[in-house]
């Protein structure tokens with residue numbers, strides 16, 4: 354790792370207060386004076402635990418997660434994880450995009466916890482809170498160590514990402530899929546370039562993400578697409594849904610799962626401020642559509658789901674199936690018509 358152009362900052366808290374907030378023994382904050390990291394501060398911590406149990410009340414279809422980062426420079430305006438930054442005494446807006454916690458000991462800690470007699474080898478989901486292949490991963494390179502540990506313990510896992518950086522670890526993914534169940538999903542909610550630039554400003558373009566799907570498929574790694582979020586009045590026109598599903602099918606996705614935008618506290622304020630700046634004429638319509646809380650009405654969600662499923666059938670994408678990902682044999686790529694079961698989560 355190169356540390357030139359490095360500034361070590363103390364930040365607004367004492368080191369002890371930072372450590373307590375971050376649930377770690379020590380915190381070092383760094384900034385890098387390179388274009389891709391300008392304006393971002395990394396808080397390097399040595400975490401005390403890395404395999405986390407999802408709270409029982411969660412709507413998530415998995416029990417264990419590994420998250421080497423907190424905060425996400427992909428900076429999606431609607432990101433539901435924004436609120437979790439407030440638990441660190443940081444704000445859910447710009448701080449979420451630019452104050453990134455890096456659990457620098459994640460690989461070694463995971464290897465140790467996977468080797469513990471108490472660990473039962475259950476499925477581990479990654480990318481479920483924030484993206485593990487966000488920009489920071491290019492510098493910190495935590496995922497190769499994490500994937501190596503999972504492979505060596507033949508521990509089943511899934512990854513959900515918008516990051517093209519996942520292809521850097523293609524060999525490790527292929528090796529893992531030879532010994533255990535691996536589910537990979539890429540998140541592509543729409544293909545409109547203007548919408549992408551403003552609402553997901555730090556992410557690779559949707560076409561680049563679909564290239565990831567294509568490359569994974571070429572290497573025998575089935576990849577589903579989480580079509581999320583479908584953004585009311587901005588990406589839900591039938592022609593837009595059709596263009597997106599067609600592109601997803603052309604990339605060789607094994608499944609497509611639509612998910613309508615939800616606006617929980619933390620994300621809601623940030624998204625609505627963005628909406629007022631970019632599409633002020635939609636503010637009243639959103640207030641009505643989300644009048645009952647964080648979710649769009651059931652009738653709207655059902656309509657989008659039905660439309661996307663019909664398009665998926667038309668373009669020959671296999672249906673999404675619930676359950677754990679299947680083991681993938683890289684030497685025998687699946688038939689295009691054969692649906693792969695993937696672990697699909699929210700992002």
Ligand code: SF4
Nearest residue numbers: 425427429432483484
């Ligand atoms: S939605 Fe995913 S990729 Fe976007 S900011 Fe949140 S965690 Fe990052």
